Amino acid sequence: xxxxxxxxxxxxxxxxxxxxxxxxxxxxxxxxxxxxxxxxxxxxxxxxxxxxxxxxxxxxxxxxxxxxxxxxxxxxxxxxxxxxxxxxxxxxxxxxxxxxxxxxxxxxxxxxxxxxxxxxxxxxxxxxxxxxxxxxxxxxxxxxxxxxxxxxxxxxxxxxxxxxxxxxxxxxxxxxxxxxxxxxxxxxxxxxxxxxxxxxxxxxxxxxxxxxxxxxxxxxxxxxxxxxxxxxxxxxxxxxxxxxxxxxxxxxxxxxxxxxxxxxxxxxxxxxxxxxxxxxxxxxxxxxxxxxxxxxxxxxx
Numbered sequence: 070x071x072x073x074x075x076x077x078x079x080x081x082x083x084x085x086x087x088x089x090x091x092x093x094x095x096x097x098x099x100x101x102x103x104x105x106x107x108x109x110x111x112x113x114x115x116x117x118x119x120x121x122x123x124x125x126x127x128x129x130x131x132x133x134x135x136x137x138x139x140x141x142x143x144x145x146x147x148x149x150x151x152x153x154x155x156x157x158x159x160x161x162x163x164x165x166x167x168x169x170x171x172x173x174x175x176x177x178x179x180x181x182x183x184x185x186x187x188x189x190x191x192x193x194x195x196x197x198x199x200x201x202x203x204x205x206x207x208x209x210x211x212x213x214x215x216x217x218x219x220x221x222x223x224x225x226x227x228x229x230x231x232x233x234x235x236x237x238x239x240x241x242x243x244x245x246x247x248x249x250x251x252x253x254x255x256x257x258x259x260x261x262x263x264x265x266x267x268x269x270x271x272x273x274x275x276x277x278x279x280x281x282x283x284x285x286x287x288x289x290x291x292x293x294x295x296x297x298x299x300x301x302x303x304x305x306x307x308x309x310x311x312x313x314x315x316x317x318x319x320x321x322x323x324x325x326x327x328x329x330x331x332x333x334x335x336x337x338x339x340x341x342x343x344x345x346x347x348x349x350x351x352x353x354x355x356x357x358x359x360x361x362x363x364x365x366x367x368x369x370x
Contacts, residue, residue, distance in 0.1 A: 101349060108342035109133045116336025137339045141347070147327070151347065154323040157238075158306040161245040165253040165302050166295060168246065173257035173294075174287075177264070184262075191254050199248070203315050206244045210234040210316065236318030244312050249305060253298035260294030261287070300359045304352045324348060 111119040122131050141147055176187045209216055221231035234240055272282045310325035331341030
């Protein structure tokens, strides 16, 4: 009877795992394989993809190439763009941690009757369209905007030449942080809300200061939330193209803008597939590293 119940439980677990597995296969694994195969094909005469096989004198021949991958290493411009995109993603992630942690901690320690309202305010920006929020920041950073006038007036007092916030890396970073900040706040709150206050009370009774209680108790316990939020921020920022294109200009371009250009404007789908595969590999590597750190953290506890 025990064996039968165990088998039923195992079968039910496998059945529950089938929908997410099918989703990953259909919407991630299959497109990735198609993209990988496209990276070894030639571009069509009018864009897109050329046929990858043909018949010649009654025999089947394959028309595949490594030229697209070789092109990736012919110049260091693509490596520079990848490193620049990674630097932007790291900086945006760190800024999100610095801004989101005190906010999530404040929400977690606030009276329970106010938490739902505070969480609602965090996710409120999601109620408006993504592009509408970007256009709002374009107005804020515009040369005729109040922020630019105020900043340049302050710089003029110190004899510094006026600057332009629009079409700059600063505008890109600020908007990236604004858009992805809720993705850091929510995992942190979910973690911090579960902390046992008795641990802090015990540390206080033993003479630990406020900062010592934070660094020795709150911060280590919150690392799973930090890792989860970092992944949720880093990966979307790494593949972001709308914000750099609308707010960054030529100085704020990221690798995703080049990928978009290859597919939409140049219509060089094979090379765009190469860049997409490298970007996908980088994102998967970040996920694996995050999972490894999380597993090590769980074992250390």
